[in-house]
Amino acid sequence: MHQEKERGCITMALLEVKDLNIAFGGLKAVDRFNITIEKGELYGLIGPNGAGKTTVFNLLTGVYKPDSGSISLDGKDITGKRTIDINQAGVARTFQNIRLFKNMSVLDNVKVGLHNNNKYSTIEGILRMPRYFKVEKEMNNRAMELLKVFGLQNECNFKASNLPYGKQRKLEIARALSTEPVLLLLDEPAAGMNPNETKELMDTIRFVRDEFGMTILLIEHDMKLVSGICEKLTVLNFGNVLAQGQTSQVLNNPQVISAYLGD
Amino acid sequence: MTFISYLINGISLGSVYAIIALGYTMVYGIAKMLNFAHGDIIMVGGFAVFLSVNSLGLPPLVGVLIAVIVCTALGVTIERVAYRSLRGASPLAVLITAIGVSYLLQNLALLLFGANTKSFSSVVTVPAIKLAEGQLTISGETIVTILSCVVIMIGLTTFIRKTKAGQAMLAVSEDRGAATLMGINVNGTIALTFAIGSALAAVAGVLLCSAYPSLTPYTGAMPGIKAFVAAVFGGIGSIPGAMIGGILLGIIENLSKAYISSQMADAIVFGVLIIVLLVRPTGILGKKIHEKV
């Protein structure tokens, strides 16, 4: 009794999603979706193809507006807000099909992410006023720090589209982190990676969580990665939550097994 | 009565726009390119008829036939020489090339026929109809134009629905890659589209010059742009859309000339386009495009 009360007081969930619904045409893409993620958790969202996982991400980041339900981040309601406001509230993401600023340099990709937290006006930029040099220097330093975390510092002047696939995925994570989020959403970060790259990625994700104190929600099909780093899982199937809880329990759930292997 | 007469003239002008817009919309739907030179093919059609009827003294119908053949050949040639090699290039590069082709046609005509306005004598021999005790006269040109437009619309829709080539066009416009995999001759289909579009432009040229009997190397440019506006207006890529867009545009243009200001008519036409696009960003009958995130 005493314990429960204490828990309720101290740990306010970082992300709390209640009864989220969205339908496209007649199809319920996400149906009564609930999730609670505590600060610092590494959380996995899994499910068969077409289960609605990316749609959940799109709802969380304001790309789609939910038909009903609520999303709160750190106690603040962010339901139905614009993507940029949600980003400024502290949610950053990567994309299943990599979306880099292809024609810009690796360094500039990260600097775009630093845009809102390092400011000088357009006029100051055009007239090259002192603040331009000061802020640009800060941005360069910060961007290089981030690139180092992902081992991209030597490629900082490469055009983003010239990076190999695995590094493009890393750059996307670096860019997302540069917006100083409290919650990081990774959409299939290991897609298209070989086992070695995946292993390295797992270390990086863990490192990001520990080093930045980040809370991470990731979508992934690679079960090795999921079972290796995620502490908790939610399984989606046909837009519904099929199972939720500690990773080991969820993965042994017979319903989950049957959803993955077919009936 | 005067209102009805303006309205009918508007429908007639709109029918010409609609026929041109059909060519624009088909080429856009299938080749995914803005064929800026389409308007100039109208002018070529006009000159072909002018030469064969006024200069060579051939019968009007033969003249029209010659114009259709010349324009079809021209359209296919342009596609083969200029556009085919740019397949897969950036849309902007294709657009600029089309502009180059437009300059080429205009200046070629300038060189061959000079800058003087040719007075085009109508090829239409249908007599005018007088209605309401002579208060309302509908000219032969108007009748032929509107009828041609209806016939072309029905013919084209049937062609696309019922023939194999028409179905191939639909397939290519939906997904070029998949169409190739299904064994459809994509290059052939695109060439056919240009052929049909250019043949329609020839017909439009004849009708336009019959109704407004002056012909210069730049005759096609503005109707071309307006027909493009009509195609966008109706929803580019959609055949009924081009039809509706063209006729609406003709009506708006004629009524604003009559009741508001003849100098401002073009501005009003363009203004209506902007309003339509702001309300329906892909035109009246256009499909909504969603980008998958």
Added chain:
Amino acid sequence: MDNKKMKKTTKSSIITYAMVIAVYIIVEIMLKTGSMSSLMQGLLVPICVYIILAVSLNLTVGILGELSLGHAGFMCVGAFSGAFFTKVMAEIIPNVGVRLFFAILVGAAVAGLFGIIIGIPVLRLKGDYLAIVTLAFGEIIKNIVNVLYVGKDSVGLHLSTKDAVALKLAEGGEVIINGAQGITGTPHASTFTLGIILILVTLFIIMNLVNSRTGRAIMAIRDNLIAAESVGINITQYKLLAFAISAALAGVAGVLYAHNLSTLTALPKNFGYNMSIMILVFVVLGGIGNIKGSIISAVILTLLPELLRGLNNYRMLIYAIVLIAMMIFNSSPKAIELRMRLVEKFCIRKKKGAA
């Protein structure tokens, strides 16, 4: 690592400025020694106008990545508002140079304002739809200017869209904008030197903008709108900003253009969609997003028809063929592949030769 990058962009900017200044010096020497034909002399200011237009359109097309076919419309707004200012202020600011300076600011401001007014609704559209709507706006602007009558008398300014008589000017009043007859009697104040200065200012604004926080945001929108939004870039704000700056600079070009003529009229030739298309051709042939390229292609493509003047009737025909051939050579996937192979062959042979 970082310094190297900074150096690279700065170096490229310096080369561009140096190029413009070098051309200026050469032209000035030719003018002083009298080794330039009067025909070429007449082209100097127009070329400056085209360069400013091309560079500024490159901001919309190359940096923001949106296709605009209405650039001439903004030039038209700048030209008329600038020339109008010079006429109206004739008594208040007698010094022509000072008046022109303010006219340039007015032209830029009004054109920029039009950029915002037009940009707010149309920048939601994409690709070909945006192209046709900008074209439509350009035509509307040209059309409206043609029915605009503005006069000035002791009472103040009078405005009409009917005719000059409808202005009901008091005795001694003057018609400033006379409908399709436009504005007459603007001082012939544009010079090549002024043109070069304005080019340098345009380059300074655009190149510094591109290499700043704002420029990165604009390019991010071009490269991936959804990703830009996901990192908190305000899409509407930056699209509008780029569009407005581009329009304002086109306005500057318009003022320069207007003060190079004794009569300013809005014809399809100078402010119609054909002009917009011509500027777009400069930008595309110079390389989309390549500022230096825009300058070079604006110069070459303006001079080309003049150099071909000997061929008289054939010159525009040749121009058209050159344009098509260059586009195919530059952009056709097959031609690109062929060029790559040739380069490879050449390089291998060179290496073998060296060994």
